[in-house]
Amino acid sequence: MAETVIHTENLTRKFGNFTAVDAISFEVSKGEIFGFLGANGAGKTTAMRILCGLLAPTSGVAKVAGYDVYTETENIKKHIGYMSQKFSLYNNLTVRENIHFFGGIYGIPKRELKEKSEELISRLGLTQEADKLVGSLPLGWKQKISFSTAILHEPKIVFLDEPTGGVDPITRRQFWDMIYEAAHRGITVFVTTHYMDEAEYCDRVSIMVDGAIAALDTPEELRNQFEAKDMDEVFLRLARGAKRGE
Amino acid sequence: MKLFLAFVKKEFQHLLRDRRSMMILIGLPVMMMLLFGFALSSEVKNSSIGILDNAKDESSRMLIDRLDHSQYFSVVKFLDREQEIDQTFRRGEVRIVVIFPPNFDHDLRHSNSAQIRFVGDASDPNTSNIVINYASAVVRDFQNELFGTMKMPYQITTETRMLYNPQLKSSYNFVPGVMTLILMLLGAMMTSVSIVKEKEMGTMEILLVSPMKPLLVVLSKAVPYLALCFVDVILILLMAVFILDMPIAGSLPLLLAESLLFILTTLALGLLISANVESQQVAMFISLVGFLMPALVFSGFMFPIENMPKPMQIISNIVPTKWYYSIVRAIMVKGLGFSYVAKQTGILVVMTVIFFVAAIKKFKVRLE
Numbered sequence: 296m297a298e299t300v301i302h303t304e305n306l307t308r309k310f311g312n313f314t315a316v317d318a319i320s321f322e323v324s325k326g327e328i329f330g331f332l333g334a335n336g337a338g339k340t341t342a343m344r345i346l347c348g349l350l351a352p353t354s355g356v357a358k359v360a361g362y363d364v365y366t367e368t369e370n371i372k373k374h375i376g377y378m379s380q381k382f383s384l385y386n387n388l389t390v391r392e393n394i395h396f397f398g399g400i401y402g403i404p405k406r407e408l409k410e411k412s413e414e415l416i417s418r419l420g421l422t423q424e425a426d427k428l429v430g431s432l433p434l435g436w437k438q439k440i441s442f443s444t445a446i447l448h449e450p451k452i453v454f455l456d457e458p459t460g461g462v463d464p465i466t467r468r469q470f471w472d473m474i475y476e477a478a479h480r481g482i483t484v485f486v487t488t489h490y491m492d493e494a495e496y497c498d499r500v501s502i503m504v505d506g507a508i509a510a511l512d513t514p515e516e517l518r519n520q521f522e523a524k525d526m527d528e529v530f531l532r533l534a535r536g537a538k539r540g541e
Numbered sequence: 542m543k544l545f546l547a548f549v550k551k552e553f554q555h556l557l558r559d560r561r562s563m564m565i566l567i568g569l570p571v572m573m574m575l576l577f578g579f580a581l582s583s584e585v586k587n588s589s590i591g592i593l594d595n596a597k598d599e600s601s602r603m604l605i606d607r608l609d610h611s612q613y614f615s616v617v618k619f620l621d622r623e624q625e626i627d628q629t630f631r632r633g634e635v636r637i638v639v640i641f642p643p644n645f646d647h648d649l650r651h652s653n654s655a656q657i658r659f660v661g662d663a664s665d666p667n668t669s670n671i672v673i674n675y676a677s678a679v680v681r682d683f684q685n686e687l688f689g690t691m692k693m694p695y696q697i698t699t700e701t702r703m704l705y706n707p708q709l710k711s712s713y714n715f716v717p718g719v720m721t722l723i724l725m726l727l728g729a730m731m732t733s734v735s736i737v738k739e740k741e742m743g744t745m746e747i748l749l750v751s752p753m754k755p756l757l758v759v760l761s762k763a764v765p766y767l768a769l770c771f772v773d774v775i776l777i778l779l780m781a782v783f784i785l786d787m788p789i790a791g792s793l794p795l796l797l798a799e800s801l802l803f804i805l806t807t808l809a810l811g812l813l814i815s816a817n818v819e820s821q822q823v824a825m826f827i828s829l830v831g832f833l834m835p836a837l838v839f840s841g842f843m844f845p846i847e848n849m850p851k852p853m854q855i856i857s858n859i860v861p862t863k864w865y866y867s868i869v870r871a872i873m874v875k876g877l878g879f880s881y882v883a884k885q886t887g888i889l890v891v892m893t894v895i896f897f898v899a900a901i902k903k904f905k906v907r908l909e
Contacts, residue, residue, distance in 0.1 A: 349746075377746070378747075379746050381742065381743025385555065386742075387558050392551070397751075400544055400748070400751045
């Protein structure tokens with residue numbers, strides 16, 4: 296059994312009377328690609344914010360990278376990477392400046408940062424564009440740069456919040472190649488998505504309905520369990536039972 | 542600390558690359574100084590006057606000549622009849638009309654008492670008041686010269702001395718005013734907008750999940766504005782001294798230190814705004830309507846606070862611009878030392894601390 300990097304037990308978060316996250320328990324191991332699915336309003340974002348150390352849970356246990364989400368959020372933040380559905384680079388900085396900046400705030404030493412960013416730029420094939428403003432690049436490229444900077448400091452876990460929103464299928468495929476590569480290097484990937492074909496790419500998938508985890512298994516097992524031909528059908532069956540609206 | 546510097550560097554890169562912001566930061570003070578300095582001057586220069594000379598004698602001619610040759614007036618119209626006065630004003634051709642009675646010269650020389658009538662256009666009460674005062678002064682001068690040749694038995698002469706600003710230059714009033722407004726506007730608005738922009742763009746989230754302390758994130762955003770506002774202060778002072786010939790009577794280091802304090806006040810306000818709103822438009826709206834308007838009205842720059850009703854006077858005390866404006870005037874125009882502005886300084890310090898604490902509290906609540 297591989298090392299566990301995320302561990303939750305009856306993790307709950309209430310906002311007043313509203314229980315956004317209702318006693319969820321799961322474990323994610325090192326190097327795993329963990330799909331975190333759910334309709335809008337199912338509690339995905341809240342759960343993710345707790346795991347990133349942005350929000351304190353109401354009750355339950357959660358450990359991320361071995362650190363407690365109640366007391367050790369500073370340490371959690373050092374060991375995770377994060378990329379959000381909204382675009383998360385600065386449009387009026389150049390590619391190189393963006394990489395330097397985000398690497399810098401994670402405390403990568405200067406010389407190492409320089410080497411790493413040059414290496415990254417050439418790996419992404421952006422040598423020509425390195426000094427162009429990010430705002431002038433196509434969305435797909437931005438997403439790739441954004442992902443690369445999120446894992447530049449070699450975090451234990453990277454959280455991806457709908458990373459491929461609005462990107463064309465080819466770029467999405469390339470993006471997933473990058474995710475596989477990162478997972479191969481031992482970085483755990485925690486990803487939310489609305490694209491069910493992407494759910495198929497994950498090692499394991501959890502589906503949240505009304506704040507609770509309604510199903511959690513490999514895509515294959517889920518399809519068998521629900522006698523569905525693809526993840527889309529699995530998702531629809533589960534989500535249809537939801538009581539919360541948008 | 543290294544992280545903080547990396548952040549500040551990034552903010553500078555941002556700001557210096559954003560042409561629109563730079564235009565506002567540098568262009569606005571220059572424009573306001575030039576506008577107030579040359580276009581919106583409340584000094585009287587070459588005001589148009591009309592003359593209705595019923596006397597047409599030596600004295601009236603001399604006086605008209607005097608008026609016309611002073612730098613304050615130029616005679617643009619001679620009227621023939623009383624009825625024309627109204628028309629002339631309606632067309633906006635003149636600021637005032639000077640009316641000489643028939644026998645002006647005769648009255649003056651023989652009964653020692655002659656009357657001139659000034660008719661002013663009070664649809665703009667301030668200006669017409671000033672113009673009429675100037676005109677009266679010209680007449681007084683003329684009169685004094687006459688008295689020189691003809692001794693009066695009794696005479697009281699008043700001698701007026703305008704302290705601190707003997708030439709009644711309006712720049713003495715507006716330079717401190719412009720400084721106050723610019724800092725208020727730029728400090729509060731630009732800072733709050735720049736922080737809220739990160740929220741809107743989604744980059745704020747990335748910063749919050751990074752190991753950077755949230756408070757540091759926010760403070761580092763304020764640093765470039767602190768620097769640029771300070772540049773603005775220096776820019777305004779340079780323009781005041783070299784273009785508008787307004788000397789700085791008091792200590793320059795003291796003035797700069799007080800300005801730095803006020804910049805901190807406005808930045809704290811900007812932080813407070815940005816902690817409370819989610820969109821750039823709202824941030825701009827609040828800083829313009831909610832802060833700039835009161836800043837303008839209650840600073841004492843445009844409207845004297847003493848003339849306001851009591852409740853308004855009390856409200857004016859919580860407006861930071863009032864205190865800074867009075868500090869700048871005290872140092873720059875009157876040349877007073879620190880002991881004279883200690884009270885205002887203390888008030889600004891307290892306000893700044895309150896704003897900062899409130900902003901930080903609010904940020905913390907948000908992040909929980």
